[in-house]
Amino acid sequence: MATLAPRAFAFCHTFGLTVWIALVEGSGWSLILPGLLLLLWPGVAYVHAARAQHSKHAEFKNLLLDSLLFGIWCSVLDFYVLATLSIGLACFMNNMVVGGPHRMLASMALFAGGALGWGILTGFAFRPYVSAGLDIYQGAGAVVYFLAIARVMYGQNRQIGRSIVEIKFQNRVFHALLDLGVVANRASNIHTLLDDSLKHLHADFPEYGFAVFLQECQRPEVTRYAAVAGLRLDPDDEHRLCRLLATLHEPHASTVKLSEKAVGEQLYATPMAGRLSMYEGWLIVRAPKLDAALERMLTLFVDQLAAATENKLLHLALKKTAERDGLTGLYNRGFFESALQLSIQGKTQSPGLDFAVLMIDVDGLKEVNDRHGHVAGDQLITSVAERLQMHCRASDILARYGGDEFVVLFPSAGLSAANRLAGLVRTHMEDQRCLITTAHGERVTLTLRMSLGCASSTETPAQEVLTLADERMYDDKTQRRKQRALG
Numbered sequence: 001m002a003t004l005a006p007r008a009f010a011f012c013h014t015f016g017l018t019v020w021i022a023l024v025e026g027s028g029w030s031l032i033l034p035g036l037l038l039l040l041w042p043g044v045a046y047v048h049a050a051r052a053q054h055s056k057h058a059e060f061k062n063l064l065l066d067s068l069l070f071g072i073w074c075s076v077l078d079f080y081v082l083a084t085l086s087i088g089l090a091c092f093m094n095n096m097v098v099g100g101p102h103r104m105l106a107s108m109a110l111f112a113g114g115a116l117g118w119g120i121l122t123g124f125a126f127r128p129y130v131s132a133g134l135d136i137y138q139g140a141g142a143v144v145y146f147l148a149i150a151r152v153m154y155g156q157n158r159q160i161g162r163s164i165v166e167i168k169f170q171n172r173v174f175h176a177l178l179d180l181g182v183v184a185n186r187a188s189n190i191h192t193l194l195d196d197s198l199k200h201l202h203a204d205f206p207e208y209g210f211a212v213f214l215q216e217c218q219r220p221e222v223t224r225y226a227a228v229a230g231l232r233l234d235p236d237d238e239h240r241l242c243r244l245l246a247t248l249h250e251p252h253a254s255t256v257k258l259s260e261k262a263v264g265e266q267l268y269a270t271p272m273a274g275r276l277s278m279y280e281g282w283l284i285v286r287a288p289k290l291d292a293a294l295e296r297m298l299t300l301f302v303d304q305l306a307a308a309t310e311n312k313l314l315h316l317a318l319k320k321t322a323e324r325d326g327l328t329g330l331y332n333r334g335f336f337e338s339a340l341q342l343s344i345q346g347k348t349q350s351p352g353l354d355f356a357v358l359m360i361d362v363d364g365l366k367e368v369n370d371r372h373g374h375v376a377g378d379q380l381i382t383s384v385a386e387r388l389q390m391h392c393r394a395s396d397i398l399a400r401y402g403g404d405e406f407v408v409l410f411p412s413a414g415l416s417a418a419n420r421l422a423g424l425v426r427t428h429m430e431d432q433r434c435l436i437t438t439a440h441g442e443r444v445t446l447t448l449r450m451s452l453g454c455a456s457s458t459e460t461p462a463q464e465v466l467t468l469a470d471e472r473m474y475d476d477k478t479q480r481r482k483q484r485a486l487g
């Protein structure tokens, strides 16, 4: 399509040449009438290329047909030498540009074939020179034609340059989106997810600065999560920005320009607009200006970030429900049993790898429930859980095993670790006072009493460690009951 104008010029110019020669020779309409057919070809070629499924291929074919037609026409014009040279050169060059040496050779063959074929059909006639005026006409036409072709090539080169820039940008966007997916999968919580996502975005697009804020839907003034990368925001700036975003709480569909006065930098905010169930999210970007490409990119990032955050929130909630006890927040029995199975397997595979268990039972919960109600019983359980948690180390697995039973697994420690914790519980919790509020609002002080049982894989086969700890805990309980009865 781009070559329509140069091609139309070339054929019109050749028609002019034909008329000139016809007038000089006096051959009149016998040359001019067939020459008129030449004028039709650029239009036919254009329609052919425009309607073809692959218009580029159709245009390349048209360039080959140009060679054949011009070969015939050079023969018709008795091989007027300047025309033959310039027209032939134009055909070869055009084909070389679009298809390399092979296509140029094909163009040469068609040009020569057209010229020879027509010569054989009509008898060869040679008239290499007509007049100086015609030479000037032909020379000027050739210059205009080659310059017009150069202009077409310049336009196409610029377009290619622009396309390359756009493709590179889209490539970066694509890579950044992939990065976000990987980061989201790896992150163990929302803070890490947002921090790492923004770090990757900033590494992929160092020319922009990014920030993300998740505000509670019901209370937009409360920002629950925030992450920043490549922005110079001090805590005051962050607060100002959060307040500004809270005022934009009405759902926005697209990116909004934020007031420069707020943080001293030109920032744009793209909303996550309903993509998160519990939060209103904003992706902030520092950019010199907002154009269509940047806005498209921000929408993609926001989609990806919102989907990753929502998935992570759901995943964490599910994990919590599956692993944690609803009342105390400690691990539940299911999680403890899976962890215990791993320890048992570990002991089978590496006999030197010991583990230990401590069982803890709160004495008198039934009485608390009966006397003060279940709310008070719940408070007692929660209070014990919190105190136990304080004495456990990060590697200990503390779980609520039953109503008033707690259990601690020491996955890679022996009996001494279990005894150490049992000692701490006896010293710091036994006989401690625990303040609870009954269902009727009365404040009651209870004394904490607990029965304990420790066992380790150095004492009994791995599968029986928990049973042994349980038996020891009941022995302890029986002992304590006897002592209390005596006391």
Ligand SMILES: Nc1nc2c(ncn2[C@@H]2O[C@H](COP(=O)(O)OP(=O)(O)OP(=O)(O)O)[C@@H](O)[C@H]2O)c(=O)[nH]1
Residues within 6 Å of the ligand: 327, 361, 362, 363, 364, 365, 366, 367, 369, 373, 374, 375, 376, 377, 378, 381, 402, 403, 404, 477
């Ligand atoms: N408030 C409350 N009570 C619970 C919960 N789970 C179990 N219980 C109650 O805890 C009591 C446990 O009874 P027992 O095993 O006899 O406990 P205890 O009274 O401490 O007696 P010993 O453990 O034998 O000293 C039962 O009354 C259960 O109904 C809970 O989540 N909240």
